[in-house]
Amino acid sequence: MDVSSGVAGLVLGALMGLLLTVFFEDYLKDRRSRVGRRVRRLVARGGLPEQRAEFHLGPLKCPMLIVEGDGEQVINEQSVRVVVDHDPVELPAEMVPWRDEVAAEQERRRAAGEHAFWNGPNYAVSGFTVSRTALDESPEVALRLRPADYYTFLTAQQLDREFADGTTPRERYLAPTTPLDVPDFLNCSFGTNVAVITADNLLVVQQRSTRVGSQPGTWSSSANEALSRQLDSRGRSAPNLYDVMRRGIVEELAIEETEYHLELLAFTIDTRRQQWGALFVAFLHDLTGADLVERRSKGVADKWEHDRMEFEAFEVAPVVRMLLSPQRRDRWSSVGPPLFYLALIRKYGRAHVERRAAVELRRLGLK
Template sequence: MNQRDAFVIGDMETDCHIFEGDGTRPIREENVTVIYEAGLRRVDLPVRVQQWRQEIEAEQKRRQAAGERFAWNNPRFAVESVILSRTDEDEEPQVRISLCDADYYDFLATSVNLDRPLEEQDASATLRSQYLTNSDPVEAPSFLSCSFGVNVAVETGRDRMMVFARRSVHVEGHNKQRWNSSVNEGLAAIHDVPEDGRPISLSAVAHRALREELAVQDGDDVQLELLAFALDLRNHQWAAFYRAVLTDLSAKDLTARRSRGVEDKWEHDQFRFVPADPDSVLDFLLEKDPDKIWTPCAPALFYLALVRAAVIARGGNPSGRLDVEAAERRALQRLEESG
């Protein structure tokens, strides 16, 4: 078993570990440091994983030559460490994330192949069994972490709707046809390394995700807060959780914008707008629908977004978290009564 507790909502135990943050207060952007020097270090893949990567690269080149759908190999990062500390006076969380160079084929060769036998004659020996089972996944080697995702729970300000998105069948890797965060993006070197030498900004990645997937523009009023850092225990992927309130936009506005074209429209095949109150959101998260499958971290993200909204509604009082817990109990009661 993984040596980290998994997030529980209702009677659902997810594959998401909340590493830092509970939604009651935001993590200040100035307290997050991303350490990365271009070209200084590249992720070191074991020999067997290098072979898998070569297979993937050859297959993607074959698909491209044949005019088939293929995965392009964009530069990415491997997570070397995520270190927590506290500020001296206020004891606010500080997070230091160290990255080295990797690419998308590294990611496909590792995270997607966690349960692939390392040798044909021994199906029990896998990357998961060697490096994650009965070990602390937070301390796993960097080659298993060739992705860092920024996940955003989006609320519309004009009509107070929470936005849920389902990933399309066309995405590579994990989570095809699964309900997910409103928008999400993995850190990418070609987009997210500032040319002026400034450090990588996770909030800038969140804004990029909003633009590319929901057509939220720089001129729109967006209230953005970093709520937590989490680890997808099933796929071994690090993530930052954000809550975004689109002050001047409604569900109708977002639908109209997507209909007029958006950069990454193909990544999702369905959106759902749900009233952003805790009862409605928890009903949607917990309803018993065999066709509604969630990504490992989406339920935790939306739950923490509800907590943050409840705390704000109570004037910053952390006991707003109890309001969400009460709504969760009501949602479970409604499920039981409905059979």
């Protein structure tokens, strides 16, 4: 072996390594500089992604936190376990007089022949856990409830009313923690909502009456029903959320259980009002949009809860345009947009829905 050639090779290799190091160091510095300038420009014009936990679609924002569910995987009826603790919720001492005021006001309205709310027995959410099955990782949900009533709910909804010390329930009980961990007396509402898809592929959209207690006059789901201790608990047994939604569908749309296929898509919390809910989709077997209009004209049990029924083609682009239309963008209930979006995902798949929604947002100049 020629020693001189070996030494020359080592020297040459060292020089090449030095040159490459200098080259790549300059290259990396240049790339970091470019990235830094790009980030600074994004920050300057507000272009960095905003960290938002609640549902949003382009400029449409809803105070709705999807706690469990993505639209693609159904939460089976057998996978939802509801446990009822029989000790009722208790309001903080400072809020008890507020409840007395609610009761007195409803009695005054009733005596005067005005629209008044009945103090129906309902439930408060005191616990919520999710686990996964070992085989396919499908969700299994445990929901814990405690007895409450509607007047307690109306009292707890006064989240921005001041206590004697100047604080509010929102500041004292909501701000310091997450929506999942607030005291149960603030969780005195659990509603089920459904997106109904007709046999001719139309989405049923309803406008809430101005006489309902929550989000009156807004455009919302096809049907909704609050969890009731009187109607949904058989004696002292725990309620079945699927049955609650079935009751809402027959009472508000006059559709019987045998006429559709029902799926649970998600559990949610309205973070502005601290209201829990479950989102469903129902695919009708044979009934068309015209059939539903015909049935509604002949009367339904809870027709008064909605002022108008409309239909939209159940495809991504038409639904996105409907959600973002100037006439409705600021008139949606918190549940409508996330429910309809998850229902689209259930039928068409997440990848397809996201691609088509992005195209429609660009077409509308909103992205």
